[in-house]
Amino acid sequence: MADALSEASDLSGGEESQEEDVLTPAELIARLEEAWLNEKFSPELLENKSELVECVMEQLTHMEENLQRVRKGDLKASVHRMEIDRIRFVLSSYLRSRLQKIEKFFPHVLEKEKSRADGDPSFLSPEEFAFAKEYLANTEVYLKAVALKHMPPNLQSVDMLKAVPEPCLDSFVFLRVKERQENILVEPETDEQREYVVDLEEGSQHLMRYRTIAPLVASGAVQLI
């Protein structure tokens, strides 16, 4: 797929986005794929990458425009068409898995957002935040209207934070190491075991609890696979 994707960049050759760090289209797509895989396999919602999403959307629009100029029946056109389809799939799939997590864990996601310090980057993009708030309000209104308001006065509210399951950070994930890490503390699995440290060599692959390596996923030192 990587070959084909770099093809895509030829079409819009040189039209990199004008963000602070200038990326070639191929790099842009590589970043998207990285974000996509991480989001797909991590049990919790990761930091939003709205800038990246915007760049890819721009890129797609460029490619669509360029395609309009290609004459009908050209073989090149269908190859590029395929490229656009593939990129759009990855992008949609990425945004879809984020939205799914937001819906699944909405009270926790909103709680995290609320307790975030002012300077910290937000996990949700403004659009996702609006969506999550609407989802929460909508669901509360619904539960109230159908059943809760008919219940005895002391039982008319449900604590969403307790009622909706939290993301399971202890689930296991496969990962590939991109930057060598030393002294990662691994918690014991059973009572007999003691905790121990491991070094993660660059390029090696591991199966570990998400909780152990969550900061490394956030910093981009490891890639979930």
Added chain:
Amino acid sequence: MFCEKAVELVRELHRMSDGQLPAFNEDGIRQVLEEMKALYEQNQSDVNEAKTEGKTELIPTIKFRHCSLLRNQRCTAAYLYDRLLRIRALRWEYGSVLPTTIRFHMCAEELEWFNQYKKSLATYMRSLGGEEGLDITQDMKPPKSLYIEVRCLKDHGEFEIDDGTVILLKKNSQHFLPRWKCEQLIRQGVLEHVIS
């Protein structure tokens, strides 16, 4: 036994395979609510009696009734919430218009929730990227090829593809169409992907 009705509601959904939406059990919900009302009233009067006359032997009964109340509340909420999740999945499967058979199984408030959800989702998708946004309910599967062979399962009328050609989707006719145009129609059951 208390709570039996409420547990029955949860069981009802549990028995259904994933993604199926049984008819809204209004009667069941009503019975649970009635039971809760009765329990609550009994508790109120017992609490008064325990307070005024100092009957401490009533306290375990009160506690038991309260637990039953909590359990009833929890089961009802679980029933309703699970239905919402199923309804949500329908939005992704059928698009924004649901088939009448399914709408028939939903209560008025559920339809209201569905409409709200639809709106939130649409607002979100419109806000993505450029002017027209991005429909993320499309492209559900990784694309394998540009064009696919499809067969019409029902009459759908005329259908325009990107280059402006209009084709007539007639029952049992077979077409070779761009995949990204047919995905939704396939999910709606208008077209069938022919795998040779």
